[in-house]
Amino acid sequence: MAEATRLVRQGRLLEATARLQEGLGGRTPTMPTAPRTPGPRARTSGRAPGTVTRGAARAAGGTLAYRLYVPTTLRPAAPLLVLLHGGTQDADAFAAATGSDEAAERAGVVVVAPEQSRSANAMGYWNWFRPGDQGRDAGEPALIAAATRDVAERYGTDRARTAVAGFSAGGAMAAVMAATHPDLFCGAGVHSGLPFRAAHDVGSAFAVMSTPPARVADGGPVPLIAVHGDDDRTVAVGNGEAVVRSALAGSGRVEHARTTGRAPGGRAWTRERWAEPGGRALAESWTVHGMGHAWSGGRAGGSYTDPGGPDALAVMLAFVGFTDDGPVG
Template identity: 45%
Template sequence: MKLNEGFLDSMKEAFALFRSNDPAAAAEIVKRAMRGERTDAAVAQADPHDDTTTTRLADLLQPRRNVHTRQTEGDVQDCGHFSLRRYADAAGQRDYKVYVPGQYRSDPLPLIVMLHGCTQDADDFAAGTRMNALAETHGFIVAYPTQPQGANQSKCWNWFRPADQQRDRGEPSLIAGITREVMANYNVDPKRVFVAGLSAGGAMAAIVAQTYPDLYAAAGIHSGLPVGCAHDLPSALAAMRGGKAKSKARNPVRADIHHAQAPQCPLIVFHGDADATVHPANANELIREFSASETSPARASSGDSRARKHTVRHMTSRAGVDAELWIIHGAPHAWAGGSSSGSYTDPSGPDASAEMVRFFLEHPRRP
């Protein structure tokens, strides 16, 4: 099914309302356009279940590229091996890149799976997060699954689709399969396998961590969204603005995932409180199951004098699972402390990559 120009004009109108803090009006235009009703822009002819419609709409939801305000100091040079691979299973196929540090010999190493944000790819995300340099310093392997444009027009992970929110289905199956393939090809410590992501990649990291607690020991979520908070594009718009689904009954995937298990995977969450793309309320929702048993009060910290001020909370769930929430004051929708050689980074810090690695290495998977 081919989208006409009038439908895209309607979506642009909806996105403009979304950007101007009128999510209700934006969602109404999306719903009317999907039903084929006339909007102020045109007559819509889109099928809401059509994959092309979904990817085109997602294109309108991609975050705006941030302008870097300053260059970072020289990064540690990676001296390992960065190779391109391809994985396929019943859900489809995905390319991915693997970084193996120069110190890799025979001892089992940790593995961190990195899920990029919209419009990014493995090379861009590796450059922006500097995770390969940290792999050299700390001795771990990094895998970067890549979302192709054929799966989503903006190369976003499809975190808002029910078919991609479940174990052994869709994109979670592909990401878990890539993880297992890297574990089979290299000497990886199965107790120290982790997943992290930015924005749409952060939302997908939350999904795979929740659906595969037997595979991932901990997760890092930067500027992401909680599991099952959306089941289509209108609800995705609402979630990105900080709203919640009107009824869990309308989203059986969320209800099934949420009630099937308490949090089993330690989480470290980063979010800028000036994020205009994904509302910071999503960070609080991600750690909601931990907040009832907070182990230490929130504290303000500036850390490095060049870093943005931030507040860090340390929590533990009733089951004894740890979580950290980092709210970075004045930060936009970007990877904190990243390198300006990659997109969607905020070089001023704090260093989200280093803190994630620290948190991961402190949390091997429990028996």
């Protein structure tokens, strides 16, 4: 942190960005050895039988490649999930880590995974902290939205059931997408990420990663679920709480419920839910106790995964209404 701040003050932004990238996960952590536990439904082993293809979307003068999974269980007006990888990952590594192909096959969900250009960020991080990538009609949000629309049009997915989710820098960008494109998404999942417009440059990104913001921007009307480990040393757990505050910033009176549980043979969790009085859910938070900077319930040996946590992808799909699974444990 001190080194990055010093580099920013000296105007050495490229070197400071490299430090930021390392801080967001450039060093592979030693993950806990807790046994892998399934989510609400057991995952099948091996490769899912659906189709994996590649595509590219164009917007605002740029191009964004993406990975696409189409399940064999595809039906007309299927749900669509946009999945944003973390730093140092690519779309294939993220799909393998989260088991998204298998989850999509079970639920009949089309999954498009945009892949950050290495020319935009050498380590593959979404530039969630740059003002030019925090608006609607330019930068990375415009490209991700273009990929979403391309796939939705090609496969006739349900425009009312399109959600976005991501991990770390991808989680922060998912919050950006929910705030800037409320007409496009019915829900958003932010795993180990940060709230919308929490930073405006490299220095402030470093600061907010370790010290979550006391004040947050209005994250917009899209319902949002946050998942975060309370032993995260890369993106402090308070950022998950800030994500929820941002999602609730424009709300009136809300009802709050809290439950606890434990993934079978794995980690304990606390789930909080905020909803309109007697109505729809506005936000949900899963705090996974003892987990670091990792995808909860991911595959053993995957990129930034903690197999001992509840299945984050399963709870996100349930939150946005793509499945009817309940809490884990």
